[in-house]
Amino acid sequence: MPEYLGVDTSNYTTSAAVYVSGENRIYQRKKLLPVKEGELGLRQSDAVFHHTKQLPDMIEQLFGENSLGIPEVVTASARPRNIDGSYMPCFLCGEGFARSYAAVTGAEMYTTSHQVGHILAALYSADRLELVKERFIAFHVSGGTTDCLLCEPDSESIMKITEVGTSIDLKAGQAVDRTGLMLGLHFPCGTELERLAVNADKSFKVKPVLKDGSCCLSGVENKCGAMLKSGEKPENIAKYCLDFIAETIIAMTAHAVEKYGELPLVFAGGVMSDVIIRDRIISRFPQASFAEPQFSCDNAAGVAIYGYLKSTGEKSCL
Structure with a gap:
């Protein structure tokens, strides 16, 4: 076999x-x-x-x-x-x-x-491997990347990838880990930060910062640090961090869809295993496909x- x-x-x-x-x-x-x-x-x-x-x-x-x-x-x-x-x-x-x-x-x-x-x-x-024969939009969101990518079939490299947007400064995974360490969590901090966030008792209205489809995330770390100094609960700080990342990815997705049309959407990378972020994205783009955490x-x-x-x-x- x-x-x-x-x-x-x-x-x-x-x-x-x-x-x-x-x-x-x-x-x-x-x-x-x-x-x-x-x-x-x-x-x-x-x-x-x-x-x-x-x-x-x-x-x-x-x-x-x-x-x-x-x-x-x-x-x-x-x-x-x-x-x-x-x-x-x-x-x-x-x-x-x-x-x-x-x-x-x-x-x-x-x-x-x-x-x-x-x-x-x-x-x-x-269960979307057939998409390698089509154009689609993929996100790779991890400790080293916050990338929105146009993927197209390619005989040499399976898929040709063109960057649509990226993070100009801090990457999403870095924001998660820096916030987590700030709260005394263990690196990598994604799982523990999510556990904290599900017990938050506040909701936050966040405004993503985008420039031509690329994002700025350094403000997340600064805001979370200010919240901690002001005595905000760790659960609420964790929720703010994840909400900000989710809304940023949603804004980047909307920009890509406006530019390239209603292509299939695929989300990859460790940050995309976060249920809070995933559910928020699906509420805006129900057609989106996500990998299982493993x-x-x-x-x-x-x-x-x-x-x-x-x-x-x-x-x-x-």
């Missing part, structure tokens, strides 16, 4: 996944990189060190706990985005493993971007699917 191995070594998580095409099923294992208490992530040298330790464990668990064959295709995310100059050393860990695996086994090897992997994982999770946060599922699409020349897993 054809099986496709994918690896992703981002600045947050070590991930390995196998896509079994005959079952249209993903098997995956992943582990967050360890971050010291009170810190906002890792230096790249530390991320590389931890991936070097964790990737063998993820591969051993993935194949030791599942009845999987020997994959004939291996794919790695080798860069953050498919744009010139996009580079982070942490992705060398996954790419190096993939090159070694291909050299020893004779497997086909491909590389893609972390961003393409996120989008394909979201399409798989939402496919929203960093993962190698979409990277494995990329190898399937490249190897078979197909544009759908249906």
